[in-house]
Amino acid sequence: xxxxxxxxxLCPPPNPPMHINWDGIDAxxxxxVPEDYKALADRYGPGGFCDYLTxxxxxxxxxxxxxxxxxxxxxxxxxxxxxxxxxxxxxxxPDHLFTCGVTGNGECIFWITDPATDSSRWRIAVNExxxxxxxxxxxxxxxxxxxxxxxxxxxxxxxxxxxxxxxTFSPSHPVLVKPQPYVAPxxxxxxxxxxxxxxxxxxxxxxxxxxxGVRQAWEDAHNH
Numbered sequence: 001x002x003x004x005x006x007x008x009x010l011c012p013p014p015n016p017p018m019h020i021n022w023d024g025i026d027a028x029x030x031x032x033v034p035e036d037y038k039a040l041a042d043r044y045g046p047g048g049f050c051d052y053l054t055x056x057x058x059x060x061x062x063x064x065x066x067x068x069x070x071x072x073x074x075x076x077x078x079x080x081x082x083x084x085x086x087x088x089x090x091x092x093x094p095d096h097l098f099t100c101g102v103t104g105n106g107e108c109i110f111w112i113t114d115p116a117t118d119s120s121r122w123r124i125a126v127n128e129x130x131x132x133x134x135x136x137x138x139x140x141x142x143x144x145x146x147x148x149x150x151x152x153x154x155x156x157x158x159x160x161x162x163x164x165x166x167x168t169f170s171p172s173h174p175v176l177v178k179p180q181p182y183v184a185p186x187x188x189x190x191x192x193x194x195x196x197x198x199x200x201x202x203x204x205x206x207x208x209x210x211x212x213g214v215r216q217a218w219e220d221a222h223n224h
Contacts, residue, residue, distance in 0.1 A: 003142040004039050010149055011167040013044045018059070025058050028068050034111070034119040036140040037100070041067075047171040048104075049149065050162055054172075055101040055109070055141065061172050065102065072099040075108055088132045092125065100141060105129050107157045111141070128157050196221075 001009075022038050037055075046057035046065065060066035079094040081087070090097075092112055101109030106129030111122045124137040124144045135155050137144045147153035149167040190210060197204045197214050200221075204214055 003036060003140065003146060004043060007040070007142060007146050007149075008043065010146065011049065011169050013169055015045050015171055018042050018045050020058055025068060031098070031113065031116065032119045033067075034122055034140060036120075036142040040142050040145075044169060045171055047169055049145065049169050050165070050167055051170060052104045052159070052162060053101065053109075053145075053148070054103070056099065065172070067100070071102075075099045089134075090127075091134050091136075097125065103129075103158065105157070105159070109141070109144075112136070126155055126157055133157060 018041070020038070020042055022033065026032055041055070041057050046060045048054035054065055056065055056067040056069075056071070058067050060069065063069040064071055076094050076097060076099070079090050079097060083090040083094050092114075096112055096114045096116075097110040098113050099108050100111050103109070108127050110125040110127070111119075112125050113119070113122055115121060120140075123139065124141055126135045126137075128134070133156060135157060137147070137153065137155075139147070144153070148155060148158070149163070151163055193210055193215070194204050197210070197217075200217075202214050202217070204210055
């Protein structure tokens with residue numbers, strides 16, 4: 001049984017497989033994405049495990065979880081600053097760390113991209129969201145998921161209750177925002193507005209700007 005088959009048995013994916021243009025993804029990233037990850041991303045699509053652990057995906061619905069989005073470079077820049085200043089003891093050269101996932105608590109999951117030309121040998125690292133702790137897993141991201149979701153591997157940064165419920169995978173989808181139609185402001189006949197206001201007990205000046213509250217009352221009265 002392959003690692004992916006074991007993961008599917010442990011945590012069934014809810015959707016049919018995807019078909020991703022991996023040649024294009026590799027070219028865009030400038031590196032060979034691990035084959036196990038490609039099979040995993042094809043089979044599960046974008047989403048998260050146990051409502052906590054989300055792998056970056058080429059079809060991630062936001063820039064924050066998209067494999068080809070800006071986050072890997074942005075996080076590497078933060079790590080480079082820490083590494084150069086000694087703020088936190090980053091155990092690897094940031095040039096060899098590529099972010100491939102994130103947790104609900106803000107930890108990042110990295111590929112250790114060494115050797116650069118053989119992604120089948122890349123290991124996994126996890127940092128602490130707000131502290132110096134790092135954890136390294138000697139295996140692929142798929143085997144890492146299996147080991148974590150079966151309880152075989154305990155990542156110190158992950159919550160103790162992560163497996164209180166059986167492992168699940170929740171797909172993520174883009175949130176479509178329907179733009180609201182633009183409504184041009186209504187040009188009021190200020191003479192009629194002032195007359196209506198006085199008839200209805202509002203104190204309005206004979207000249208100048210009509211108070212906003214009176215304008216709103218006028219609009220409410222005439223839009224029903």
